[in-house]
Amino acid sequence: ELKVEQNPLFLSMQEGKNYTIYCNYSTTSDRLYWYRQDPGKSLESLFVLLSNGAVKQEGRLMASLDTKARLSTLHITAAVHDLSATYFCAVDVYSGSRLTFGEGTQLTVNP
Amino acid sequence: GAVVSQHPSWVICKSGTSVKIECRSLDFQATTMFWYRQFPKQSLMLMATSNEGSKATYEQGVEKDKFLINHASLTLSTLTVTSAHPEDSSFYICSARPQGSSQPQHFGDGTRLSIL
Numbered sequence: 001e002l003k004v005e006q007n008p009l010f011l012s013m014q015e016g017k018n019y020t021i022y023c024n025y026s027t028t029s030d031r032l033y034w035y036r037q038d039p040g041k042s043l044e045s046l047f048v049l050l051s052n053g054a055v056k057q058e059g060r061l062m063a064s065l066d067t068k069a070r071l072s073t074l075h076i077t078a079a080v081h082d083l084s085a086t087y088f089c090a091v092d093v094y095s096g097s098r099l100t101f102g103e104g105t106q107l108t109v110n111p
Numbered sequence: 112g113a114v115v116s117q118h119p120s121w122v123i124c125k126s127g128t129s130v131k132i133e134c135r136s137l138d139f140q141a142t143t144m145f146w147y148r149q150f151p152k153q154s155l156m157l158m159a160t161s162n163e164g165s166k167a168t169y170e171q172g173v174e175k176d177k178f179l180i181n182h183a184s185l186t187l188s189t190l191t192v193t194s195a196h197p198e199d200s201s202f203y204i205c206s207a208r209p210q211g212s213s214q215p216q217h218f219g220d221g222t223r224l225s226i227l
Contacts, residue, residue, distance in 0.1 A: 033215050033216075041220070041221070042117075042204050042218045042219060042220045043204070043206075045217070045218075048214070048215045088154065088155070098145060098157055098160060099157070099206075100157075101154045101155045101156075102154065103153075103154050104153075104154045106152075
């Protein structure tokens with residue numbers, strides 16, 4: 001059974017600071033996704049990582065994938081309040097298969 | 112980009128009512144759609160995989176007779192919560208991925224179901 005674990009689960013940080021969210025998964029996969037969820041809203045796709053060593057950046061967020069370590073990171077640079085949300089990583093074993101989600105990381109960026 | 116439309120967005124109804132939620136892929140075909148449930152402060156839990164033209168595949172612990180899924184066309188899947196009770200109150204989200212694509216799953220806006 002595929003398990004996906006995120007760390008930390010809750011994160012409160014000040015604006016301007018950096019931090020990294022980690023996502024570990026238990027089964028071989030080269031497809032990992034990061035999503036953002038605002039309160040009361042559905043999921044917004046942030047990144048799709050499809051190969052070992054993949055790195056993608058959008059604004060203050062950068063995601064990477066190490067398939068050998070079964071680890072993905074979501075790095076936050078110089079956080080701003082607008083980044084406050086819950087971030088989920090998710091893994092599927094093959095194209096079209098079900099997604100397994102991590103527990104989510106609730107991020108609060110304080111002024 | 113690919114869009115998934117989910118309707119309704121919020122439902123409040125009395126206990127014992129059956130509620131139907133629609134999930135449509137607006138600009139692509141999807142032989143497979145997924146239904147998730149999310150309780151407050153928790154992650155998404157897959158309930159079932161909806162397969163066009165065949166029976167849905169339910170996850171362990173999900174009652175087939177309570178959560179009826181119909182995937183009658185390549186662009187529409189419906190989830191019916193039958194005889195809903197307060198414990199069924201949750202946020203229900205559907206998703207779909209364009210066929211033969213490496214794109215991520217696209218999620219509907221979700222349906223907040225409140226059973227009184």
